[in-house]
Amino acid sequence: MNRIKHLPMRFILALLLIIVLMLFQHNSMAEAANSAVKKTDLVLVEDYSKDFVIEMKYASCDNFVGKTLYPSPTCVLTKGTLDKLIKANNIVKKQGYTIKIWDAYRPLSVQKIMWEATPNKNYVANPYRSGSKHNRGAAVDVTLVDKNGKELNMPTEFDNFTEKASPNYKGMTAEQRKNLDILSKAMKASGFRALSHEWWHFEDTDYNNYKIQDVPLSKFDKTEYGLSSKVISELKFIKESNTSQLIVVTSKISNSSNVVINTYEKNKNGWVNIHKNITGWIGLKGFTTNKKEGDSKTPVGAFNIGTCFGKDTNFDTGLDYYRYDSKDVWVDDPNSKLYNTHQREPSNGRWKSAVNFSKNTDGIYDLFFTIGYNQQNIKNKGSAIFFRIIKPNMVIKYTNGAVAAERKDVTSIAKWLDKNKSPKILMGPLSEIINY
Ligand SMILES: [Zn+2]
Secondary structure, three states: OHHHHHHHHHHHHHHHHHHHHHHHHHHHHHHHHHHHOOOOOEEEHHHOOOOOEEOOHHHOOOOOOOOOOOOOOOOEEEHHHHHHHHHHHHHHHOOOOEEEEEEOOOOHHHHHHHHHHOOOOOOOOOOOOOOOHHHHOOEEEEEEEOOOOOEOOOOOOOOOOOHHHOOOOOOOOHHHHHHHHHHHHHHHHOOEEEOOOOOOEEEEOOHHHOOOOOOOHHHOOOOOOOOOHHHHHOOHHHHOOOOOEEEEEEEOOOOOOEEEEEEEEEEOOEEEEOOOOEEEEOEOOOEEOOOOOOOOOEEOEEEEEEEEEEOOOOOOOEOOEEEOOOOEEEEOOOOOOOOOOEEEOOOOOOOOOEEEHHHOOOOOOOEEEEEOOOOOOOOOOOOOOEEEEOOOOOOOOOEOOOEEEOHHHHHHHHHHOEHHHOOEEEEEEHHHHOOO
């Protein structure tokens, strides 16, 4: 009887002991996590919360500069500011909304580029004085989206440099005022303050604890731009061809001019990555599946690689090599029967406009190879899509539609290419290229 009576007591004591041990372990784990990351550390937002909608405007051409300023849509904040933003997001989530982030930490070097490009200095902080709170990873540009991901009706679009962008603007509609109030209240309750010129901009009231930084965003980008051997071997166009050399030009979003280039070669064990994560540039407005002449975009797709052109007498490449002279051109006149072909001057009325390789003094055509886009020469579908050298000394780099890389990288890839291996190039955003 006694034994039976005491069993539950022993059981309760054991249970209590287990609970105490678990609590102890939980506390020490939390302490370890806290001590590893300080409030002042810059961190990748998606490592701590997947609950935001992230659309980094400066990683695309969809911003007031009209050019891509960030290498990739990498959203970074100081840990302290991020904690506050998560708090604000939890407040708006209870009302059925989600915070969409347009900008967060911005390296000081990007601030300098922005400063040069801004027509109205009221809207961009001077990087040579106190800089922007964005440079400290302590400011965010945000709006709200509903349950379908649709942006709420706010006073203006992002980076509107007029009086309408002021949170105090008297002319906003009742709906805009109500929506902005939901955002502002949540942000202020979480430790942010607003600015008088920009309704979307909020800065951490503790910004003074954080210093101005110039750590490049690429340091935080964990995107895997390289494709596995398995993914490449399962691509439809690879299965249907005898290609054993492949160049992949890709980015995370379609409207960015910044891309990452990888090359691969097939051996008996599969596809091997030869040139890894080379920095490259494409059209000012990014990729398109509907290329038009003069749209500053780069066509998406899988294409053959053609002839290598150069100004030097000889160049060591496995491609056919053509040394051009002052008469060699590429026709870009959509009304010409010779549109998107290599020809020699004089035109004698055969075309009205053409790219003359030797007349370009920037050296971008010193060495290039052709990409087999629009080989049917369809009127207005785009011309002169080459893999060439990026124009030197561009502050923000891009092309009119070609793929470009640094001279050393173009040289190295052109030397590696071998026409006997039927080389191809696959170009497009990461989400789209796997469909080819
Ligand atoms: Zn801002």
